Amino acid sequence: MSRVVVTGGAGRLGRSVVAVLAAAGHEVTSFDQGHVDGLPATQVSVDLIDPQATADAFAAVRPDSVVHLAAIAVPGALPDPEMFRVNTQLVWSVLEAALAAGAEKLLLASSPTVMGYGSPGGWEPKYLPLDEEHPTAPWNGYGTSKVAMEQIVQMAVRQHGSRMRFGTFRPCFVISPEEWLGGPTQQGHTLEERLADPSLAAVSLFNYIDARDAGEFVDAWLARANDVPNGSTFFVSAPDALYDGETADGIREHVPAAARAAERLTGTQAAFSSARAEALLGWRASRLWRDCLVRAGESS
Template identity: 70%
Template structure:
């Protein structure tokens, strides 16, 4: 088994990634500004924006692999130039520290937002479902930073691919386990509210991903793509999402109502198909999301009216 650093290991996504990797027998070290209660990882507080401190931490840990999740994760959380600066500097520092420490594999989190949906100037998909070959069209500092992150990965493959295995993944709207039971999501509302009001999920084209499924994707990447000599092309980018859409209506119907410009492309979607395809991850890594909102969501019973009481 490997020693693996997970940056952002105390976050909504990171906690499940850490737990999945630890359950698979890996020695996991979480680097985050905060600690997660009950984490199976060794937890360190390191300022990854400090290049020297980041390098020193990696040198001390001597990891075999790094999963880089740490970032400003919400568009608009800071002004666009600051988000771009922070997210790209984090990746540069982690990459340089990984190379200096002799890390063998580095997986970096990107985002589906690189595709460009939600643009105030309008956006129309060229085809559906969206896959990794669809053109990107970032329109804010966050999505632009994630395009840059993917380009840094491609650059590193060209420059260091003989000694470092790399990959990037675009996790859909991450749902932590406690959110199925009613804890608020990253947007502040609950999942039950998100299902009841499709407009809340339409802004993300109904994409989502259980954090535990994300952890299993990372584990699959470590097993299949990280080893030297893997047949998974170095630097491959993956969409990682649930096998259905986060909406009760048929996907094509809901998408056309939310984004009329997608009506023609939506005709290719059947039933509750997701708008984002994870077929590449299934083909190259043998990974597929197993959890659906239809099986995981715990909706509290509606209150009984006085006239219905026994």
């Protein structure tokens, strides 16, 4: 059994990550300002912006591995300078504290927004499906904080790669289990509303991932981190698009600038590829919206 700290363990993604890791036999501690009842983890209340408080919390637990999810997770929730400052400060606090506490692995949540879709200046993908080789082009404080995170990780690999394994992952639009049953998504609307009005999901090319699938990705990375290139980045996407039709048709209608690139997509294929995670970690998302969604009036 290994000791794992999950920062942001009380959040939308964190709750499922904690549940999957605990079920897999890890001893999980959540570091979060918030608290949720019934989480299968020791919950420690800490403001991770504070480097000393963060260092003290890590020193008390001495985890083998750290999964850093805590962030301001909604683009636009803060002005750009504040968003960038908070999210990057959280990365520095956790990196320094994890190193000082002797952790051996650190995985951090980046975001597909690093691609730059939705840019008011216009955005056209070089190709689809997007993979980890596609250039980044963030256009707001949130996406830029995630690119900075990925660069901080590359820096950490150069400094500390001989004694610690690092990774980043870009989870697509996270859907927690209760959202399949009609609970509000991160954007406030329900999944049925998101499907009924494709313009809501079109900006992010209809991407999504079930939070439990993302949790299983984290578990797979923890198991295989020593076998994959240090500092690897992974897209974590469902294999299909959150669109009720063929993906290329939805993109053609709602994201015209990406229409030409979308010609390479077949059927309901996602516009984001998780082929690297499948090849290197043996992970593939298994929960598809067509199987999971319970529409109003249906029983689960």
